[in-house]
Amino acid sequence: MTMRLVAAELVESRQILPGQWLQSFHAPELATGSRAGQFVHVRTGDYSGLVLRRPFSINTADPATGIVTLHFRTVGRGTEWLTRVREGEQIDMLGPLGRPFEVDPRSHNLLLVAGGLGMAGVRMLADEAVRDGRQVTILFGALSASHVYPSSLLPDEVEYVVATDDGSLGHHGYVTELVPGYEAWADQAFACGPHPMLKRLAALAAGRRGRLGVAKLGRKRGGQTDPLGSTAARRKTFLQVSMEQTMGCAVGACLGCTVIGVNGMLRVCREGPVFAAEEISWEAIS
């Protein structure tokens, strides 16, 4: 679906974790036309002070009810304003924007890795994968037990494994430390979270074939490989990451939200927010 301006009516708003909100909006156009990994650009109410829209991953989208949800943390005036919107009020969303996660049709076991609010970036992919009959494991990392995304908000079919930095719930340590235990099981991995986490995952993914003893046999017939960044190439890659960057227009016009790729600048809003791990120049990411 091409992007459009949509009036989304707030149906429900609740705080699910300290400082983190889950809001449901009635926006049938977005609910039916969006794919996991895409985002919406939300106009804030007070234009005199806040001149930019705010990008949010589409957390879930239900075509049957026309409901899309956003999951966000209050980090500034824009998100604070959003928490004060009352049920029944309409807000202005531009979307769906960006390119979605690309799942190889042959992939059966999907590993989703989320750090903190990164859950919002991969949450919808869990729904899509379960719907398509795939096995899903979500590895989730947070500061402490009080910041762990409630398992009640996930589909029942999903295996949910938690790591906390202080060890108050699940694995004591970073979520990336859980990944080696799943890399043989997983056909593909999808991640969203802080850039250091994504960087570590990209390093793990790069060494995966070697560790698993998977040989790369011969040359591909036809000799042609899909160009880096194409949908076909992304579909074949092991790790896809959803990146974050401060954003201006969100449609690819202002070139504000770039990250550094191996072949030059990439716009998070247009080439992303989902990238194959090989597209990103990780040494330039801090």
Added chain:
Amino acid sequence: MKARAGAARPVGVTRPRVETGSAAVADLGAPNVARPTMAQREALDRIDLSIDIAPQRGLVLPNPILVASGTFGYGVEYGEVVDVQRLGAICCKGTTLRPRAGNQPPRVTETPGGMLNSIGLQNPGVDAVIEKYGPIWQGWKVPVIVNIAGDSIEDYVEVARRLDGVPGVAGIELNISCPNVGKGGLQFAIDRDAARAVTAAVRRATELPLLVKLSPNVSDVRPIAKAIEDAGADAITAINTLSGLAVSSDRMRAFLGNTYGGLSGPAIKPVALRIVYEVAQVVSIPIVAIGGVTCLDDVLDFLACGAVAVQVGTAIFADPELLVRLGDELRLECLRRGLTSFKPLIGTALPKWAGAASAKGAEYRP
């Protein structure tokens, strides 16, 4: 979606209503853009919003609402969200002779009432722009003005030469004032002789209508504006962004990858108004105003200060529909005032006599 548009305005957004004191307003009642009466529609259609922003060479825009360079890409990015054919003109992203990768991210951040950006003139180079977008622009009735930048006079001249005669290119806007690159041409905008030299050189290289964009990052803009006019520019665009800084959240460094950024948005409107007001009193070529336009009142303010047209930039990000709406609202405003053209609105706030305080000099500056 369309039908609900009236109710769909974002929560808490109060769009200032235009208050006009004219008695003619009462007779017309409150004309509604969405559903005017037949008589009103005929009257609206009679209102002429076209404006020639380069009278010596001829660059007639269908209306005085332009999109500012750098905020609208090459005109195709917003897709169906904005009907480009209803715009006055499109100023495309700053274009250089060779491709540029631009600055290190992060490149944008919001500030009170505005935003800072330091894109650093990322663009694929003039040849790629002509090849990729020229054919698209050729099919549009909206004029496309190509914004060009360079490190040296030779660069500017070469880019202008390559654009000359390209179908679909209606004019050139000389960006001599990008604050975000080491040698992005800012040196041309802060020195009168350099501004004169680069303008004159480009003028010799092309017969395209030539706009020159002023920098506000100077102590007095008037001698520079005069030099640009003398060097043969067809119009002046005022203003580019103000140089600014944001600090990272850990307070250990500057936020933007490039350290400095250019400030735009409603925060800079008073500065832009002041500069348009000053420049309008020293040059006779048209002025295209830019700086913080978010509503019709802002457009009318700039017109009153002597601009013949305005560019909209940062506001597009929040409200892409604003571009088309401003044209409609300006038409309606003319109807309310009983005008058949918006031209009588131009320059009404300028001093009426020579030697007015505002024209004397830099008396208000520290």
